[in-house]
Amino acid sequence: MHEFLLSSAGASPEKPAVIEADPEGGLRTLSYGGLKRRTQEYAAALDALGLDVGDRVILESDTSASAIAAFLACSSLGLTFVPVTPSTPRERLLAVIGAAEPALYLQASDGKRTDLPEGLGTGRFGPEGLLVERAPAPRVRHRREVLTTDPAYMIFTSGTTGRPKGVIMTHRAIIAFYRGMLERSFVTAEDRVATTSPLQFDFSLLDIGLALGSGATVVPVPRARLPWPRRFLQFLADTGATQVNGAPSIWRPALRHEAAALAELTQLRGILYSGEAFPPPEIRHLQRLRPGIRIVNCFGSTESVACTFTDVPNPLPEDVDRLSIGRAHTGADITLVGEDGRVVHSPGAVGEIHLRSAALFSGYWGDPETTGRALVPDPLNPRSGQLVFRSGDLAYRDEEGQLFFCGRADSMAKIRGNRVELGEVERRLLGHPAVAAAAALALPAGDDHVLGAFLVLAPDADEPSAAQLTAFVAETLPAYMVPQELRVLNSLPTTPNGKTDRAKLLATFTPVTV
Template sequence: MSQRPDDTAAATGEFLHDVLLDPARHTPDHPAVVEPAATGAPTVTTYAELTATVNAHAATLRALELAPGTRVLLEAELGAESIAVLLACSRAGLTFVPVSPETPPDRLRTLIDTARPALHVRAATGERTDLPATLGTARFGDGELTVERAPAATARRRHVPCVADPAYIVFTSGTTGRPKGVVMSHRAVTAFYRGMLAHRIAAPGDRVAGTSPLHFDFSLLTLGLALGSGAALVPVPQRLVRWPRHFLRALRDTNATQVTGVPSVWRQVLRHEADRLSELAHLRGVLFCGEEFPLPELRRLQELRPGMRIVNCYGATESMAATFEDVPEPLPADLERLSIGHAHPGAELLLRDGDGALVDAPGTPGEMLLRSPALFSGYWDDPEATRAALVPDPLCPESGQVVLRTGDLAVRGEKGELYFLGRTDSQVQINGNRVELGEVERRLTGHPAVTAAAALRLPLPDGGGCLAAFVVTDPSGGARQPSRPGAAEAAPGEDIAATLRDFCARTLPGYMVPAELRVVDALPVTGNGKVDREALAASVAGPA
């Protein structure tokens, strides 16, 4: 008699759901998910309740007789109900593919054509009227998972899930215009969770607020941080994250002790709701990832919440993350760049120069190569891109082991710690000179009147290109002390663009001084919360 998939999955203890539901064995009555409410008290789901819902949903999915590894498109916001569905997929041996409910119809159809899911699952309140007739559909809500249209029957040659199977596929934007699917196995995800949890960032009793949408892999990092620590996850809806006062109210009402997210979630809070932020007595930790935290904003956050642990998380979707480094408090006055530290336990980061030689000496930049048990399996249906990203281990190519080419530049400090320099592809040519955009952005945010900056190359009508920068300013910045020596203050009435060009020219060569500099109210961001450089470029018809 062959083993049932659920028997095998329960026996190994190494699947995604095993790690995240383990607290149910020890503290079943503790909160697992605490959801902010529009009015009244938050909604609390205990570990026992979450586990019971996961088991019921898994039974519904198993009844569909889908082979292990079959894809399930999960179109939902992050919440207790969607978490139960994705964990049920894990328990049933299926691969979930998170998708935003705001996904345009054409892109959704592209994702369906690419991932070839058997089932589309959405919230009971959601609506999709243009799904292919061959795609199975289901809805979840009020603790129930209801199959509306069963998936088409297929030959089933596999019956037993394996930890090397894909746990999920996250689709990101691809350089070719085709969505790029990052495939993560159960073994990789659980290895990453264990490496992250070794840093003891959260603990039972904590309430970890996640600000990233479900289709962004940072939400899965937050899920592992919270549930893997026996803490509670506080999923903050995007409609609240976008409004500083509503965001802070959600943190207050749920007694959130920690917040994870990209640095930009704090920008408007620091500008408009500083007093309310300082009043959040329960908040004692922040973990950020996805891009660099502007140092002026980071200093302001420390001023408002002294003693709070702030963790700088670095990594890529292809490994979920790679490092976790505590931010020093206070930040040294002459600090120009935060350290990203060392790779998490069980992983290692190497540096390799442009000629392929490994870099050992401090101060010499190189591309980061990640050796880790938490590497992605590959890009979905794209072996060529997979081979370009997963390359032979340069220390022992004979072994067949691969490492991840991160595409990120870094330099080692005197103690072996790493400092992120920028993307290898963020280097642009200006009049034949190489310009690292991150260096320009760091210089601009060193001015006390600038809270955020983004640099990019804009094409000129007659060919070539010019260096452009977009900055967000704080009108009171001129009254504050410079963030580091040499930071000049803007004189009253002085043109800020001219002031910032002069400020850049003091330390940067002429070709790195932005020819086009515009002040904006806010930097546009993508759905993942990162600066949307394409939108900035599109906003400029040509150099002014």
């Protein structure tokens, strides 16, 4: 991974690799040569610790030049980096630490985390270097050579058991994805790619790979600017960002409140979005403000980073109310399988996406049973030994072969572009002493969705306020997993087989007005 992303350092060492905000409110630039040197300095400090290939290193940081150098340093030594963000709740972080059993915990030099478990090696990194504060426990170094089949990183997502689930990606898999994505020529070496996703999400690694793999420049948007459309747009203008990647929701405040400023971003040529639907009226508004802009719909799961890309028509016709997710990227192929287990061929017939690709995760950390349910024999050639990813996403093809997403076959939802396992939200709510039963759902809210929960209180329990319940959930779950709508019922409706009837719950819900 490090060799692939630093390939431009040899040919263009003085070219900007990262442009970011500095603590004084200005901008600072790190060249490709500077990024390579910082990576090597970090790697030397890590190598002195005697860590073994495959050891896990947690990186707590927002996206920055130093964070990129830190995970590239890990890559060069065969250390599996596990990204988390400074806003990760402590209990969730402890769950990640308990699952990953890292050798080392690194955080950005301005990080505030001080209450880390005893026995865990700790350190900080920044422009000034990488400083080990507490050495990790002595390790046995079995290997030194890094192979493409070794794990490059592990991203923890919501798990159906209520515990974070580690998705393992090898060097070979992520490079295969990068190469397939770069075939689409989304950016050139002269572009500046603004990334808006937190480092702990695979979309941020897509952004970094798209930029550095193209010889372009990464522009991390400060988290504090995203909620404020004027500050967000000003940062894009100041950095000369030509491409902006992120969930569609990052554009909504700007379209509503700063349309004129958005129209003035004449250098903005491309947008790549993922994680949620982009409402067609908002796309048309954006296209009118920035004529000729290229908007790309990216679709997929952490287990493959993404699996499809497609350009949104420009202009988007007024009679189009549903956008295609396109076709599998170069080097990948998609088969749809119906509920009966048979391959679906007919246009309009819905099936579950089964992804065939070199860019697949190798498994869920410490969970072979769940891995076996997701990586299954190729439905077209089950005797071959080839495994494909059973994604849980439902889709159909039109007459031209374009795919259209229909929803999930399981209980996962996307809220504001973030992957949410509804079972994890329910498990946390059930931890409150006043709650006897809970059902979490993605509820319609205009052109978007919000996370909601229906609750049944325990007998004789005092009804907690909505503020008390949301505060309780926020103690252990990130903000996007905290329900925005809470409803108390006498009982939860059930289907004939005894499961919670989510369709009936949705039918009783009055959509939120946005």
